[in-house]
Amino acid sequence: MSLGLFLLKRIAYATPLLVGAIVLIFVLVRLAPGNPVDYIIGEMGADPVVVARLMADMGLDQPVYVQLYRYVLQVLTGDLGHSFVSNAPVIDLILDRLPATLLLMVSQLVLSILIGVWLGVLSARKPGSSLDNAITIFSLATFAIPVFWLGQMLILTAGYYLHWFPIQGMVNFRAGYTGWEHVVDVAYHMVLPVTAMTLLNLALIQRLTRASMIEVLGQDYVKVARAKGLTEGAVLVRHALRNGLLPVVTVIGLEFRSLIAGAVLTETVFAWPGLGRLTFDAIGTRDYPLLMGMFIFMCALVIIGNLITDLLYALLDPRIRYS
Amino acid sequence: MSYIEKRRWGWLARLATSFVLATAPLAVGSSVWAQDDAAVQDGGTLVVVLPGDPQGLNSALSTDTASSNIVGQIYGTLVRLDADGAVQPYMAETWDVSEDGLTYTFTLFEGVTWHDGEPFTADDVAWGLWNVNREYNGASAGLLAAVESIEATDDLTVVFNLAYPYPPLLAGLAYPNSATILPRHLFDNGSDPRQNPANQHPIGTGPFMFKEWRAGSHIELVSNPDYHFDGRPYLDRLIFQVIPNEAARGLALERGDADFIPYYSMSLSEYERLSGIEGIAATIHLRTIAGEYMAFFNTRNEPFNIPEVRQALYHGVNRDELLEKAAFGLGTVATGPISSAQSQFYTPAGTFYDYDPDLAEQMLDEAGFPRGADGTRFSVRLSYDQKEGPMTNTAALIRAQWARIGVNLVVSPMESGAWREAVYRRWDFDIQMGTWATGPDPAIGVQGIYTCETIDPNGGRNASGYCNEELDAVFFEAAQEVDHERRVELYADAVEILTADAPHMWLWDRQYPVAFDEDLVGLPGDPSAYGPFDYVGWKQ
Numbered sequence: 001m002s003l004g005l006f007l008l009k010r011i012a013y014a015t016p017l018l019v020g021a022i023v024l025i026f027v028l029v030r031l032a033p034g035n036p037v038d039y040i041i042g043e044m045g046a047d048p049v050v051v052a053r054l055m056a057d058m059g060l061d062q063p064v065y066v067q068l069y070r071y072v073l074q075v076l077t078g079d080l081g082h083s084f085v086s087n088a089p090v091i092d093l094i095l096d097r098l099p100a101t102l103l104l105m106v107s108q109l110v111l112s113i114l115i116g117v118w119l120g121v122l123s124a125r126k127p128g129s130s131l132d133n134a135i136t137i138f139s140l141a142t143f144a145i146p147v148f149w150l151g152q153m154l155i156l157t158a159g160y161y162l163h164w165f166p167i168q169g170m171v172n173f174r175a176g177y178t179g180w181e182h183v184v185d186v187a188y189h190m191v192l193p194v195t196a197m198t199l200l201n202l203a204l205i206q207r208l209t210r211a212s213m214i215e216v217l218g219q220d221y222v223k224v225a226r227a228k229g230l231t232e233g234a235v236l237v238r239h240a241l242r243n244g245l246l247p248v249v250t251v252i253g254l255e256f257r258s259l260i261a262g263a264v265l266t267e268t269v270f271a272w273p274g275l276g277r278l279t280f281d282a283i284g285t286r287d288y289p290l291l292m293g294m295f296i297f298m299c300a301l302v303i304i305g306n307l308i309t310d311l312l313y314a315l316l317d318p319r320i321r322y323s
Numbered sequence: 324m325s326y327i328e329k330r331r332w333g334w335l336a337r338l339a340t341s342f343v344l345a346t347a348p349l350a351v352g353s354s355v356w357a358q359d360d361a362a363v364q365d366g367g368t369l370v371v372v373l374p375g376d377p378q379g380l381n382s383a384l385s386t387d388t389a390s391s392n393i394v395g396q397i398y399g400t401l402v403r404l405d406a407d408g409a410v411q412p413y414m415a416e417t418w419d420v421s422e423d424g425l426t427y428t429f430t431l432f433e434g435v436t437w438h439d440g441e442p443f444t445a446d447d448v449a450w451g452l453w454n455v456n457r458e459y460n461g462a463s464a465g466l467l468a469a470v471e472s473i474e475a476t477d478d479l480t481v482v483f484n485l486a487y488p489y490p491p492l493l494a495g496l497a498y499p500n501s502a503t504i505l506p507r508h509l510f511d512n513g514s515d516p517r518q519n520p521a522n523q524h525p526i527g528t529g530p531f532m533f534k535e536w537r538a539g540s541h542i543e544l545v546s547n548p549d550y551h552f553d554g555r556p557y558l559d560r561l562i563f564q565v566i567p568n569e570a571a572r573g574l575a576l577e578r579g580d581a582d583f584i585p586y587y588s589m590s591l592s593e594y595e596r597l598s599g600i601e602g603i604a605a606t607i608h609l610r611t612i613a614g615e616y617m618a619f620f621n622t623r624n625e626p627f628n629i630p631e632v633r634q635a636l637y638h639g640v641n642r643d644e645l646l647e648k649a650a651f652g653l654g655t656v657a658t659g660p661i662s663s664a665q666s667q668f669y670t671p672a673g674t675f676y677d678y679d680p681d682l683a684e685q686m687l688d689e690a691g692f693p694r695g696a697d698g699t700r701f702s703v704r705l706s707y708d709q710k711e712g713p714m715t716n717t718a719a720l721i722r723a724q725w726a727r728i729g730v731n732l733v734v735s736p737m738e739s740g741a742w743r744e745a746v747y748r749r750w751d752f753d754i755q756m757g758t759w760a761t762g763p764d765p766a767i768g769v770q771g772i773y774t775c776e777t778i779d780p781n782g783g784r785n786a787s788g789y790c791n792e793e794l795d796a797v798f799f800e801a802a803q804e805v806d807h808e809r810r811v812e813l814y815a816d817a818v819e820i821l822t823a824d825a826p827h828m829w830l831w832d833r834q835y836p837v838a839f840d841e842d843l844v845g846l847p848g849d850p851s852a853y854g855p856f857d858y859v860g861w862k863q
Contacts, residue, residue: 034740
């Protein structure tokens with residue numbers, strides 16, 4: 001089966017999944033107590049006439065199934081609607097925040113995969129050695145530390161006392177850099193949040209790589225490779241790692257969804273202007289259109305993540321074919 | 324009022340004192356705010372801390388506090404308040420209130436333009452307040468309830484015609500969260516003002532012009548070269564930076580990354596720490612919004628329908644302890660429904676419920692709720708919005724205090740949306756607590772949570788369900804009375820009635836701490852707390 005057909009098939013599977021997710025989330029969100037009008041009018045209250053008009057304007061006076069029907073029609077035309085709270089188009093709100101989250105997430109993902117796999121291979125080479133023990137202790141420790149605490153400690157030490165790195169935000173507002181200076185400024189601001197998230201995520205990858213590599217290294221074909229007289233590096237990387245990475249790829253693929261969910265804490269601690277914080281605020285204010293927009297976006301991301309995982313499988317293991 | 328404060332506002336005050344109504348001066352601890360104007364740099368950047376993104380940049384539509392502060396820099400209002408709460412010219416140069424209190428005539432400053440160069444006229448004022456603010460903003464609808472029409476009689480004259488006298492109107496027009504003036508040429512286009520692009524890219528008449536809004540990061544404003552107060556603002560750039568992490572706000576101020584933490588970004592515990600740090604001024608911002616922490620009894624439910632039970636429970640609360648331990652001493656024990664910070668209307672009238680657990684026990688015995696075999700009289704639920712800072716500690720303290728009088732308190736912190744639903748729509752609570760404004764005028768802040776007509780699940784805020792026609796009559800008379808002294812008397816009557824019946828427990832009157840770089844001068848001490856930063860600058 002060709003790659004194109006495989007992709008088409010996967011997308012065909014994904015569509016009813018996405019629609020199902022929209023319906024389920026829509027109903028769940030409306031079932032949660034609270035509504036946006038009560039948030040908007042505040043603790044001073046408002047005239048019932050005004051409240052009734054606001055409800056009608058937002059379509060909240062209709063039964064849930066009518067609201068759902070209207071919403072699905074609207075989404076099918078490619079319109080995610082306007083936020084109830086800020087009144088801005090939902091798609092703009094999401095796209096505005098997406099680059100910051102992607103920057104943070106991709107950087108930490110790449111770093112934690114590189115470092116995690118490297119440490120995993122190192123410790124699998126001689127299980128039980130002092131190096132393996134040291135790496136194990138390190139990764140268990142970073143895995144156990146809550147990210148908000150780790151972030152706070154990084155802010156206090158590297159930021160506040162040592163003055164090495166900026167502690168909040170993405171750019172230096174006072175300086176207002178442009179061009180290359182701006183790029184360097186953003187990179188400088190990324191150091192602490194990326195460090196915090198990388199430390200958290202590399203542990204899982206290190207543990208998985210280690211376990212899977214130990215298993216692979218005990219197999220016959222590795223012995224054959226060694227017997228052929230290949231260098232240790234070639235055995236580890238070209239023969240063993242390629243096989244050992246499969247479970248690691250699975251887990252990273254599954255972790256895709258937590259890219260945004262997990263960003264909430266980090267983005268809050270470091271005032272990083274990403275999607276995590278946007279979602280969190282939308283829940284607090286019962287901003288239904290924005291919430292739905294975010295959920296649809298996350299569903300799409302998970303589906304894309306799984307697709308990439310499947311493709312990577314085939315790349316790593318020629319025995320897997322698109323069928 | 325200090326000498327310097329007086330001088331700063333002197334020229335404004337000379338223009339306006341003759342028009343000012345009812346200005347028993349507020350006791351403002353203004354010494355920290357007041358600095359020597361002559362030594363202010365022309366230029367510079369100010370970074371203000373925001374707790375999160377504002378809802379939008381149009382306070383004609385939203386009453387959100389942080390939005391109002393930003394919008395108050397970009398848009399203008401007809402009048403503004405000085406540090407004493409007195410009304411001063413802003414977009415209107417002069418005004419006149421007719422003898423019968425039914426006609427307000429404002430004359431605008433000449434030659435003012437919108438930030439896009441269009442002329443600013445009386446038509447903008449009349450059209451926007453009537454067609455946008457009044458239609459879409461609950462607070463504004465309340466403020467303008469007495470107004471029958473707003474007319475632009477010529478380019479510079481706006482006339483408000485009232486159905487009945489409403490003295491709070493003038494000071495109310497200084498609040499950006501209800502009286503922001505929008506540009507008609509951008510909003511009168513037949514489409515929904517809530518979806519107008521200007522809500523993200525506002526064009527105003529204020530001292531600062533909008534430059535950019537990076538959601539989740541910051542909002543940048545630059546000075547308006549055509550601002551109608553000559554030589555102002557001092558600052559070139561004004562940046563509102565989002566810092567959601569409470570603990571990091573103080574660190575950012577200490578490092579010099581941020582310069583000013585306004586009250587809405589300040590946590591009480593952080594204030595205590597910052598007070599001791601060199602180079603940082605930490606002080607209290609007096610606000611006529613005069614917030615008060617209070618607990619509502621659900622008077623529909625047994626046993627809170629019995630006044631003696633409510634009074635007994637009130638006697639069982641040690642409010643000194645709450646204030647000291649939950650609020651870090653930032654406030655004063657409340658005496659009733661009007662905060663002592665609301666000094667134009669506050670009187671220490673009414674019944675005061677001092678901490679007296681023995682009396683509380685005796686009253687509960689007499690009301691028919693003796694201790695049971697397990698030592699408990701009854702169990703009650705206490706709900707609050709978990710986001711409301713000091714409430715968690717307050718709940719724990721009340722639980723311990725009431726355990727002594729045999730009342731078992733079940734504490735239930737709630738998510739904000741769920742809490743509003745339970746409290747205001749379903750009335751599903753025994754006792755609920757939080758903070759409510761009692762200002763800027765009791766007709767705006769206080770009345771709306773006690774009158775019978777506000778017992779309404781659709782937007783009404785009288786959650787306790789307390790209804791007393793005698794009290795309603797007093798409130799309605801006070802709201803329409805023109806004579807200030809008489810209004811103060813009427814509100815004292817209202818306080819008498821309410822404290823005697825105790826549908827609420829009034830816990831403590833809030834103070835609003837702020838912190839800023841000591842080299843900063845001229846931060847507005849105005850009690851709306853949204854005032855423009857046109858006098859703010861850095862020391863030479």
